Amino acid sequence: MKFTDGYWQLRPGVQVLHPVEVDDVRADPEAGTLTVWAATKHVRGRGDTLNQPLVTLTYSSPAEGVVKVRVEHWAGARRRHPEFAVRGSDVAVTTQVDDEQAVLTSGNLSVRVHRTGPWRVDFESRGKVLTSSLPKGAGVATTPEGTFVHEQLALGVGEKVYGMGERFGPFVRNGQTVDIWNADGGTSSEQAYKNVPFYVTSAGYGVFVAHPELVSFEVASEMVERTQFSVAGEHLEYYVIDGPTPKDVLERYTALTGRPPQVPAWSYGLWLTTSFTTSYDEQTVTSFVDGMAERDIPLSVFHFDCFWMREYQWCDFEWDPRTFPDPEGMLARYKDKGLRICVWINSYIGQKSPLFAEAAEKGYLLRTTDGGVWQWDLWQAGMGLVDFTNPAAAEWYASKLEALLDMGVDCFKTDFGERIPTEGVVWHDGSDPQKMRNYYTHLYNRTVFDLLAAKRGEGEAVLFARSATAGGQQFPVHWGGDNDSTFVSMAETLRGGLSLAMSGFGYWSHDIGGFEGDPDPAVFKRWLAFGLLSSHSRLHGSGSVRVPWAFDDEAVDVTRRFTRLKLSLLPYLGAAARDVVRHGTPVMRPMVLELPDDRGGWDVDTQYLLGPSLLVAPVFSADGDVDVYVPEGTWTSLLDGSTVTGPRWVRQRHGFDSLPLLVRPDTVLPIGAEDGTTDYDWADGVTLHLVELADGHDEVLVVPAADAGVGADDAEFHVRRTGDEVVVTTTSARAWALRLGDRTVRFEPGTTEGRIGSTDLAR
Known part of the structure; x- marks a missing residue:
């Protein structure tokens, strides 16, 4: 929802109270809270405290690396339900208050309220500012449609915003107005069946707006330097969630709101x-x-x-x-x-x-x-x-x-x-x-x-x-x-x-x-x-x-x-x-989620990683032409064994029985012995494909047991490469195999060690 008419003016009939300066701060170490009362105009004398509202901002932490913010005008409104269930955990919160600033810290994440100068609240992690609430960021807006509370969090140069549910328009949310309002609108409109008031950015943090009702987002739209979110009423609650990677953000967010369980x-x-x-x-x-x-x-x-x-x-x-x-x-x-x-x-x-x-x-x-x-x-x-x-x-x-x-x-x-x-x-x-x-x-x-x-x-x-x-x-x-x-x-x-x-x-x-x-x-x-x-x-x-x-x-x-x-x-x-x-890491992973340091993949929305190591680029044409972004390294086609080196865009042509399905370099890819049913022991007879393993590669690969009545335990394989030789050790009693290029060597049940490389094979 937009409240302004350009940068300088408000929309007709709109008035907004913004925090201008800190009036008072109180820390409660036992409760782990920091409360800030902000004046909505500069106070030069006692008379300026009359007939002027305060905005109350309360900071706390339900879990390590998460800061909860409550922006409130009037506190006497009846509490309405339902509310999203947020699962907290034991967390050590520290507070620090002096004449210059008030700080609450949870894990590596801190919220810093500046008590002098223009209104500014910084969210910081690992020595850098992730985002900030700047002048005219937080506000209580009176409009012809009612009262709303909004917040605007700053965006950095080149910062991208993602999420907010299953949305079918451009994958990067920047420049969009997004209303969190479930609707049956198909897949070709701005409406969505699955609306989630949560976003994550390429800068390594996420924001969860904890309101089940309509939440309106303006993402680098009303204010191109900021992400704004607003709700009707007298208060707004949101959580800033630390990373540093998007995966870390999702892990913390799903710990708060619930993780998906195992499916059969x-x-x-x-x-x-x-x-x-x-x-x-x-x-x-x-x-x-x-x-x-x-x-x-x-x-x-x-x-x-x-x-x-x-x-x-x-x-x-x-x-x-x-x-x-x-x-x-x-x-x-x-x-x-x-x-x-x-x-x-x-x-x-x-x-x-x-x-x-x-x-x-x-x-x-x-x-x-x-x-x-x-x-x-x-x-x-x-x-x-x-x-x-x-x-x-x-x-x-x-x-x-x-x-x-x-x-x-x-x-x-x-x-x-x-x-x-x-x-x-x-x-x-x-x-x-x-x-x-x-x-x-x-x-x-x-x-x-x-x-x-x-x-x-x-x-x-x-x-x-x-x-x-x-x-x-x-x-x-x-x-x-x-x-x-x-x-x-x-x-x-x-x-x-x-x-x-x-x-x-x-x-x-x-x-x-x-x-x-x-x-x-x-x-x-x-x-x-x-x-x-x-x-x-x-x-x-x-x-x-x-x-x-x-x-x-x-x-x-x-x-x-x-x-x-x-x-x-x-x-x-x-x-x-x-x-x-x-x-909380999804099976199908956007490029920015799996490879957040590769800026070339931040905008890519025509391909994904299936799990951590398989790049899938669907073909969106009858003739089979497809553009695929190949990240750094030598990637190997799982279908025909060909290789392509990135980082770069590559155009390929595929028949209907093919598509770019590329294995990430330095991968041990387990392939099952069965392809006609889900109901088999996934570890029995498994073949470990050794794909572009780097010298010094050292990992423990877990092949999980299927849950469909097989009753087998997980199998662990310790895979190490030294020079031209790969050594695999396991305690699994099942048959297994190693594949390097076009060579496959199989091992009988109970074999505890296998080698492949220039020295050939030994047990």
Whole structure:
């Protein structure tokens, strides 16, 4: 939201109170807080203290390397909920106050309030200023639309801003106005399904604005030297999060708001769906499943979209008996084929559903201010909205899903959750409707995920969710929403995923081939490589199916090639997923996240790192021409063994069965012995590819155990290179192999040491 009219003037009807000078400072060492009262005009005598407001700024720290800031005008306003849950930890905070400055320090991060001269607050780490609140930075604005509190944090020369949720426009936020307001707007507009009031910058810090309601960002737009954020009301709370790298920022941020958990091994395989409005029954679904098997394409999950239920009755959680007369038997038949089952749901109850009257009578649906049930006809006729602020409603909703789990369903696609009314409604627990707009999806997905975790066990719960806000990363997986079947939409889909990755979300997927429209075979085949080199992979469309033989024979070959490639990469992807769980580092990593010191990659939004060592550059053209930015060093194609040296941009041409898939130099890449299933011991028979290892390379590589019933322990391999020889030691009792260039040497189970190099091999 903009408050100014250019640099010198305010917009008509706007008045802003800015901190001008420090009136008083109080440190509370026991509470670990620093409170500053700031006058909003220069005080030259006692008379100047009359009829003038103060702005109160309180600094504290919930965790090491994090500073919380509260900017407040009037403190007497009723506290509104919900609020984001922020998880603190034990932290040693120091405060220092003298005539010149007041400083609060947490870890390497300090906030320094200057008590003399123009208003200035610096956030510093490791001897440098990360960002500052300068004159006219903080402010309380009175406008025709109401009262707002804003902050402006300074940007340095060349500093880039990233994140704020899954946004489909330019990856770098500079120059943009971003409103944190969940909406069902597709992937080609400024609206977003997943809005997160958090950003990270190339300067090595992040900012989390802890407000579930509308947060309006002006990123180097209203003030090109600053990032501004504002909220309605009398106070603003935000957290400055130290780095020094973007990964460090994400680690601290996800420690505050919740880390993504481990997801089941089977979820990494290929998902296939009925598509949305296509006509299907068990015979149709079986033809899809058997068609994949006949073409030697491994399939992990089958998803039933909306019309598994009767029209107008979404959601009644009952199979349409006209098309699925024997759902229990059908699911058992698919389970016998080794498939997991996902079904579509949302949080709306259509008026025709038998559940509507029950939910309305028991108070489980969102109410209007006059006591009635809030309804509209958009999406489902006369639908109501399940009120998850009512614990009984959440339990009731979960009970309907539990019956499906007992029937054989494994997971749920939690669609929608964005179009939440903010006017004329009353929530069961008194939640503020403005705050519930974004927060609703958190309660919705949490209800479903917690049920899955309770019924299926730790590590087996997984969703396919569309909407989210801060903290939603705890309920994976999320997919990119309704895109178009074009190369342009494919690129904007990737930008959304990269942006979400910079917002703390560890796993992400999208509709391969695009959702809307019928993709040209070239679009579908190019998208296959991208989709199957994402953390999660789903074939899904709207009015047309996405089975590969619906396009051409080559599409079948491409699907098979990249599905099997992904399954062979599970030892590597499983290790990358450990970084999600332990550190909040996403599986799919923007260049700036994985290689923050390479300024050439800061703006790149057409490629990414899959895990730490595989550079993926999707091809966005039918002819196969692709520009790829190659960072420093010699990178090796995983597909054909060719090499390319950076840093530089390179143009390549690839067939439909290829794309730039480059292995980072100085990498030990584990490749699994299986490529037809997710359900194998990832460490048994693993081949360690030794790629451009530097002399002196020394690492312990962990190949995680799959969690899909294998029951094996992790395997550790200590890899060292000295001169021309590589020595690997392990305590694993499994078979394993070393590959250097085109040479592969295999070792029997129980072999504890292997060597490869100019001295050949020895045990």
